[in-house]
Amino acid sequence: MRKQGMEQSLEGKVAIITGSGSGMGIGIALAVAKAGAAVALVGRTAETLEKTRALIEEAGGRAIVAVCDITDRGQVNAAVAKTQAELGPVWLLVNNAVSTDNRPIEDVDDANLDLVLRSSIHGSLYMMQAVFPTMRAQGGRIVNFGSGGATMGLPEVGAYAIAKEGVRGLTKTAATGWGQYGITVNTVCPMVATPLFDTWWQSLTETEQAHQLSMIPMRRMGDGEQDIGGVIVFLAGPAASYITSRTFHVDGGRAFYDR
Numbered sequence: 097m098r099k100q101g102m103e104q105s106l107e108g109k110v111a112i113i114t115g116s117g118s119g120m121g122i123g124i125a126l127a128v129a130k131a132g133a134a135v136a137l138v139g140r141t142a143e144t145l146e147k148t149r150a151l152i153e154e155a156g157g158r159a160i161v162a163v164c165d166i167t168d169r170g171q172v173n174a175a176v177a178k179t180q181a182e183l184g185p186v187w188l189l190v191n192n193a194v195s196t197d198n199r200p201i202e203d204v205d206d207a208n209l210d211l212v213l214r215s216s217i218h219g220s221l222y223m224m225q226a227v228f229p230t231m232r233a234q235g236g237r238i239v240n241f242g243s244g245g246a247t248m249g250l251p252e253v254g255a256y257a258i259a260k261e262g263v264r265g266l267t268k269t270a271a272t273g274w275g276q277y278g279i280t281v282n283t284v285c286p287m288v289a290t291p292l293f294d295t296w297w298q299s300l301t302e303t304e305q306a307h308q309l310s311m312i313p314m315r316r317m318g319d320g321e322q323d324i325g326g327v328i329v330f331l332a333g334p335a336a337s338y339i340t341s342r343t344f345h346v347d348g349g350r351a352f353y354d355r
Contacts, residue, residue, distance in 0.1 A: 106332055107132035110183045112176070114166055114223060115193030117144030119290030122151070123320020124190055124328055129157035131329045136179035136186075138162050139193065158183075166193055166219030176226040185230045188332040191220040191240045191263075196256045204254045216259035220266060224281075228274070235278030237332045240267045242285040242343060244351035260285075264343060271341035280340035282331055287347030288318035314348030 111128045115121040117139040129135050129152045137145045137159055145161040152159040160182050164175035179186060195215040197208050220240055227236065245253045246260035264283050271281040289297070297305065309315055318324060327346050330336055345351045 105132050106188070106329065109133040109187040109332070110136070110179065110185060111188035111190065111332070112136045112138055112162075112179055112186055112223070112227070113190045113192060114138045114164075114219070116148050117141055120286060120288050120320040120324055121192045122148050123288075123322075124192060124325045125159070126151060126155065127321045127325020127329055128188065128190070128332070129159060130155060131333075133188065133332075134183045135159040136162050136175070136183060138164050138166070138175055140165050166223060167214040169222045172219075172222040172226050176223070180230065185234055186227045186236065187231075187234070188237045188328075189223055189227050189239070190328060191223055191238070193219060194241070194256075194259075196253075196259075198253050198256055201251050201254045204258075209255045209258070212255040212259040213262070216256075217262045217266065220263060224266075224270060228279075231274070231279045232277045236280075237336075238267075238270065238279065238281040239328055239331055240264075240281070240283050242267075242283045244285045244287060244345055244347050247285060247343070247345075247351055267343075268341050275340055278337075280331070280336065282340060283343045284324065284327060284331075285343060285345045285347060285351060286318055286324050287312065287350045288320050288324055290320075312348040312350045316348065318346060318348060 111133040113121055113125045113135060116125040116137040125135050125137060125148055137148050139145050142161060142163050149159045149161055162175040162178050164171045166172055193215060196212045224238060240263050242264050243260035246257035267281050267283045324346055327344060
């Protein structure tokens with residue numbers, strides 16, 4: 097397995113990546129595996145997770161599939177138990193999975209809000225609580241996912257923005273409480289092409305797409321493996337052991353406002 101430098105090596109570590117059957121999650125899983133970690137691929141669809149596992153194994157890495165609905169605490173506990181039984185104690189948890197139906201804030205109803213809150217807030221919390229006993233004993237790294245659209249307060253993402261700012265609150269609270277155990281907890285706000293992003297992107301005209309790209313100083317979308325995965329590998333490695341409770345906008349400079 098190709099390593100990304102000893103200073104970033106995750107050799108001998110175990111990682112759980114949620115939402116690793118599609119989009120950005122695939123890139124993150126590949127980056128973490130290429131850094132040397134054994135990876136548990138968590139998501140609701142076995143078929144897509146198996147495709148990610150095949151990509152990792154083709155690159156010489158090791159991965160297992162743990163089918164799980166992260167909004168169900170029992171399934172989360174079972175997925176973490178399976179991971180630790182087959183791979184060993186979890187060092188890195190990446191809470192990437194989310195389900196959403198973007199709509200303006202005035203159109204958010206109970207079902208819409210519940211969908212996003214349960215996948216973002218409940219799912220992340222359940223996973224964090226499930227790995228906590230192990231991380232309390234040995235230390236560890238947790239990376240949650242926020243949104244630049246949420247930090248900027250974009251009204252068109254409604255419930256998604258509400259939930260993603262809640263994730264940042266969860267990150268800060270856990271980082272403050274768990275730092276004494278050698279656990280770091282950080283948030284990444286990405287700008288990267290994903291199936292969710294593509295749905296929105298295809299709804300834009302060419303002129304609107306060009307305008308969106310013009311607002312990214314780097315003038316391109318991020319890459320899940322190189323741009324986002326690279327930051328995750330750094331946060332999981334020894335060089336980031338004193339970084340916690342932070343929000344990292346990995347977005348080519350797109351987010352112009354952050355509290």
